[in-house]
Amino acid sequence: MLKNDPLENILYIDLTRRTFRIEKRPELFEKYLGGTGAAVQLLHEECPEGCDPLGPESPIIFAVGALTALFPLASKTVALFKSPLTGNLGESHCGGRSAVSIRMAGYGAIVIKGASSMPVYLSIENGRVRFRDASTLWGMGNFSSGRIIRENETGAGLRTIMRIGKGGEKLIAYSCVTTETFRHFGRLGLGAVFGSKKLKAVVVSGKSSLPVSDKKEYRRLYDEVYKAAVESPVMKKYHDLGTAENIVPLNNFGGLPTRNLTAARFEGASRMSGETFAEKYLGRRLACSHCPVGCIHIAALREPYEDISYFYKTSMISYDYEPIYALGTMLGISRPADFLRLMDRVEESWGMDAMSLGVILAWATEAFERGLITKKETMGVRLKWGHVKGYIRAGGYIIDQPNDFYRALARGVEYAASVYGGMEFALAFGGNEMPGYHTGPGAHLGYLIGARHSHLDNAGYSFDQKVLVKKRLKPEETIDALLAEERWRQILSSLVVCFFARGIYTPELVTRLLSIGGIDLSAGDLDRIGRKIHAEKYRFKMREGFALDTVRLPERIFETPSPVSGLDRAYLTKALSYAHKTIEKEFDAAP
Amino acid sequence: METEKCVGCQSCMFACSRRVGEAGLARSCIGVRSIGGMERGFSVVVCRACADPPCAKVCPTGALVPREGKGGVRVLPDRCIGCGHCREACIIGAVYWDDETDKPMICLHCGYCVDFCPYGVLGMQEREVENAEE
Numbered sequence: 121m122l123k124n125d126p127l128e129n130i131l132y133i134d135l136t137r138r139t140f141r142i143e144k145r146p147e148l149f150e151k152y153l154g155g156t157g158a159a160v161q162l163l164h165e166e167c168p169e170g171c172d173p174l175g176p177e178s179p180i181i182f183a184v185g186a187l188t189a190l191f192p193l194a195s196k197t198v199a200l201f202k203s204p205l206t207g208n209l210g211e212s213h214c215g216g217r218s219a220v221s222i223r224m225a226g227y228g229a230i231v232i233k234g235a236s237s238m239p240v241y242l243s244i245e246n247g248r249v250r251f252r253d254a255s256t257l258w259g260m261g262n263f264s265s266g267r268i269i270r271e272n273e274t275g276a277g278l279r280t281i282m283r284i285g286k287g288g289e290k291l292i293a294y295s296c297v298t299t300e301t302f303r304h305f306g307r308l309g310l311g312a313v314f315g316s317k318k319l320k321a322v323v324v325s326g327k328s329s330l331p332v333s334d335k336k337e338y339r340r341l342y343d344e345v346y347k348a349a350v351e352s353p354v355m356k357k358y359h360d361l362g363t364a365e366n367i368v369p370l371n372n373f374g375g376l377p378t379r380n381l382t383a384a385r386f387e388g389a390s391r392m393s394g395e396t397f398a399e400k401y402l403g404r405r406l407a408c409s410h411c412p413v414g415c416i417h418i419a420a421l422r423e424p425y426e427d428i429s430y431f432y433k434t435s436m437i438s439y440d441y442e443p444i445y446a447l448g449t450m451l452g453i454s455r456p457a458d459f460l461r462l463m464d465r466v467e468e469s470w471g472m473d474a475m476s477l478g479v480i481l482a483w484a485t486e487a488f489e490r491g492l493i494t495k496k497e498t499m500g501v502r503l504k505w506g507h508v509k510g511y512i513r514a515g516g517y518i519i520d521q522p523n524d525f526y527r528a529l530a531r532g533v534e535y536a537a538s539v540y541g542g543m544e545f546a547l548a549f550g551g552n553e554m555p556g557y558h559t560g561p562g563a564h565l566g567y568l569i570g571a572r573h574s575h576l577d578n579a580g581y582s583f584d585q586k587v588l589v590k591k592r593l594k595p596e597e598t599i600d601a602l603l604a605e606e607r608w609r610q611i612l613s614s615l616v617v618c619f620f621a622r623g624i625y626t627p628e629l630v631t632r633l634l635s636i637g638g639i640d641l642s643a644g645d646l647d648r649i650g651r652k653i654h655a656e657k658y659r660f661k662m663r664e665g666f667a668l669d670t671v672r673l674p675e676r677i678f679e680t681p682s683p684v685s686g687l688d689r690a691y692l693t694k695a696l697s698y699a700h701k702t703i704e705k706e707f708d709a710a711p
Numbered sequence: 712m713e714t715e716k717c718v719g720c721q722s723c724m725f726a727c728s729r730r731v732g733e734a735g736l737a738r739s740c741i742g743v744r745s746i747g748g749m750e751r752g753f754s755v756v757v758c759r760a761c762a763d764p765p766c767a768k769v770c771p772t773g774a775l776v777p778r779e780g781k782g783g784v785r786v787l788p789d790r791c792i793g794c795g796h797c798r799e800a801c802i803i804g805a806v807y808w809d810d811e812t813d814k815p816m817i818c819l820h821c822g823y824c825v826d827f828c829p830y831g832v833l834g835m836q837e838r839e840v841e842n843a844e845e
Binding site for chain 1: 720725738743745752
């Protein structure tokens with residue numbers, strides 16, 4: 121690492137005492153590159169074993185990486201925390217301006233502990249942290265609180281504003297943290313951890329300079345990466361239609377979860393496709409800082425007010441593949457405007473993980489159909505596939521939590537099913553609600569063994585479509601492939617490179633880029649570091665009670681045919697037992 | 712400039728710092744920020760090469776010299792005392808500040824950033840301007 125690189129600075133904030141300190145920890149970045157690698161070390165240091173995820177001792181850790189603000193696409197911030205949803209590793213990634221702002225403010229990582237007695241927001245600059253009264257903001261949605269903070273703070277264009285909505289304030293186990301209005305630390309409940317600390321928002325801003333080892337070579341390498349980012353065909357799909365492009369091909373393939381995965385094809389897919397959204401609703405394209413791709417697609421929804429003529433409300437609402445799956449196809453919604461109305465509530469007001477909420481509402485709809493719950497539990501709301509009004513009312517009740525049923529829904533699908541039944545169709549893996557791929561054994565094994573039970577951990581859905589569709593592999597071979605991918609992804613998420621750029625950021629390129637920042641590692645070193653980080657995550661998971669050999673397999677995934685064969689209980693059980701042994705070995709081998 | 716096409720990627724800002732071989736944003740003379748929330752789009756703040764630059768007019772030491780026939784200014788750091796009048800005179804906020812030297816940084820119109828705008832928002836235009844007085 122080069123001298124005077126601010127990356128080595130860790131900012132520790134104590135919300136109870138309202139103090140902060142900065143420590144230099146260059147080894148976290150030299151050994152683990154930053155991001156998830158540095159953050160998991162800090163998590164082991166800062167998170168007491170068995171602590172309440174919503175207690176003051178539970179830490180929030182943000183980390184950026186050695187390539188952030190040096191090269192394009194290294195623009196994610198990794199958040200690590202103890203998840204209130206799963207009770208073990210909470211990990212969520214977010215773009216927007218967050219990563220660049222943290223590094224430009226002069227930090228490689230930020231650790232927030234303690235809890236405030238009243239609502240606060242933090243304003244973080246180079247060498248300074250202000251604790252601001254957020255009493256006025258408490259109860260406000262994402263748009264309003266963002267606007268007020270924007271007007272009260274300096275650093276326009278050079279800052280991130282991370283904030284929670286009502287979901288986080290109400291400690292909903294899958295509430296999210298939103299940055300720059302449209303990007304999210306979506307998964308595993310970081311919003312509730314913020315809420316438990318009475319932390320409404322965190323603003324970080326800065327504009328500093330970073331050292332490079334060789335100015336000429338820096339510019340040359342930069343041009344190489346930039347050119348690949350704007351010209352490479354591997355980035356095209358994110359650029360044009362965005363991730364929503366996946367709706368039609370996944371539906372044709374027969375892997376698009378529909379109506380709580382009672383089907384894997386949706387008759388309304390073409391109406392909910394990326395093509396339809398682009399043609400009829402796309403209102404603006406946005407990018408994260410330092411990413412020329414601009415994958416963020418924002419729909420403009422114009423709606424008349426019902427009570428007064430010639431008055432219209434135009435809402436700007438982000439859409440992506442996963443929300444369209446969770447709040448669209450999973451709920452049988454086939455009208456884009458209905459999806460957007462629901463998404464608007466989720467994003468603007470509630471601040472919840474769209475994926476978890478969609479899966480929970482899908483479970484509730486099926487439970488309602490089967491009579492496991494009635495209008496007594498739902499407080500008069502009729503849950504019916506495709507009927508958005510009922511979903512909007514139910515979502516509002518999850519926020520307000522007026523009865524036991526909605527309090528149960530606020531804790532996740534697995535908890536709700538443990539109370540009301542229907543566990544066989546409660547689609548969660550390791551406690552985290554299912555992502556939008558029912559492609560085959562790769563996808564489901566990927567969710568099960570992934571350190572954060574996300575499709576992005578190891579891209580099993582992609583392995584199904586590229587490999588398993590052509591050739592059946594032994595369970596052990598599938599696990600080996602998924603684990604290899606997950607270990608490599610530890611490197612990408614330690615560098616905080618967006619996974620969309622994984623086709624560009626090869627091990628060979630990564631080693632060359634790192635040397636510009638004064639970190640000299642070989643491809644072999646990267647492999648070793650990836651294994652180590654993965655083992656450290658599993659060490660945390662197991663410490664907090666997670667066990668791969670007892671993880672629940674929802675019956676529903678075996679009932680609805682998937683396009684890639686081999687999705688049966690025997691195959692999965694064998695694979696999981698092998699994964700369990702392999703990870704334990706890795707874990708023992710890690711120094 | 713076609714700012715409605717700006718996605719806010721800030722590649723231009725990084726390019727401007729890289730122009731002098733630096734990483735980060737400290738040396739950028741161009742800024743991209745949202746117009747009150749990203750949903751409304753962005754403004755790109757950079758020197759417009761005024762024919763009769765207000766920043767130069769208020770400089771008490773003659774450190775900002777209007778560029779002959781091109782608009783905009785050259786900064787002569789040796790003459791600058793860091794008073795900041797130029798920054799206040801620029802109503803679009805295009806006079807950036809170098810916190811290390813405590814002196815203004817103003818776009819040189821070199822065009823380096825233009826090559827890093829993926830959506831053609833930025834462009835370079837040659838034009839003749841008449842300076843107010845020489």
